């Protein structure tokens with residue numbers, strides 16, 4: 001029997017490669033790119049994506065934790081890696097040994113790294129983060145100068161990066177402007193030779209698109225690498241949308257088609273009752289694969305290129321869709337959850353809207369039960 005799949009993703013590595021090339025072109029050739037590959041490369045599969053990005057010449061990887069850093073190291077040695085999350089106290093030694101650049105927000109962290117690096121007889125390359133308005137990691141503005149000075153003066157530390165993070169870059173331009181100006185003024189106060197700081201960075205994907213003034217010498221995109229443009233109230237040229245290609249498609253199959261009469265309740269809780277005779281297909285994906293249950297009664301899928309609504313509650317391994325309009329639909333047919341089919345397309349953003357969430361969550365929710373199949377010239 002030919003290998004068959006019930007629910008899988010197809011990942012177009014050529015699209016990924018093209019997206020990175022476009023980002024480079026857009027920010028300029030002297031700007032370094034930290035490709036963010038946290039959460040299993042936004043659900044695309046960390047090792048394969050890391051390998052592709054190494055071949056495509058990324059400068060740095062951005063990760064959330066040391067396990068992700070170790071996975072990248074297992075693919076290829078030597079690439080700079082920045083840990084975007086805070087390092088837990090017991091992780092400091094491993095971070096230094098594995099040469100993962102840490103994000104420092106506090107004097108306590110700086111002291112811990114210094115002490116450990118000295119004990120190990122090495123130098124830890126670190127980034128200082130400043131909280132200009134995100135309110136998550138980072139030193140508060142009035143502590144920034146002291147943190148930068150401390151990191152420069154403590155033994156065993158090399159200050160290689162300074163950064164901050166936008167909180168609302170897809171929304172209010174005025175708030176981003178404040179964050180940007182604050183960051184710039186703190187850099188000026190610090191009386192550093194900025195040309196000596198290898199990585200000065202602010203822009204995530206939204207920043208790359210909407211705040212070109214904060215490009216500095218490095219950018220830090222995630223979503224754009226995977227070919228998605230953050231949804232925004234701010235305008236960007238259409239030409240950009242045309243240049244990026246979503247790398248991931250998500251598919252499943254029709255398991256069964258049956259015609260049910262009017263007045264028939266569908267799925268758990270009987271929340272949906274047919275108002276006409278309906279051809280219903282049970283498809284082979286559910287919340288156990290990471291399809292958000294919030295899509296119950298709201299999401300749509302593609303069969304034969306046509307949008308078909310999800311009827312009633314999404315269950316663990318299956319969901320029901322209305323294929324009354326798709327006369328040819330039969331068991332075994334391919335169903336698209338994200339991606340293109342015939343003339344139709346469902347974007348990760350569409351599915352996110354139907355589920356009341358954001359594309360980042362839709363992608364990172366696709367779980368281990370769903371095989372990732374790689375396509376394109378660079379697929380192994």
Ligand SMILES: *Cc1c(COP(=O)(O)O)cnc(C)c1O
Nearest residue numbers: 036084165204205220221222223
């Ligand atoms: C996740 C993350 C990014 C990437 O964000 P996108 O919006 O996907 O581009 C950049 N910087 C930090 C600190 C992050 O946590």
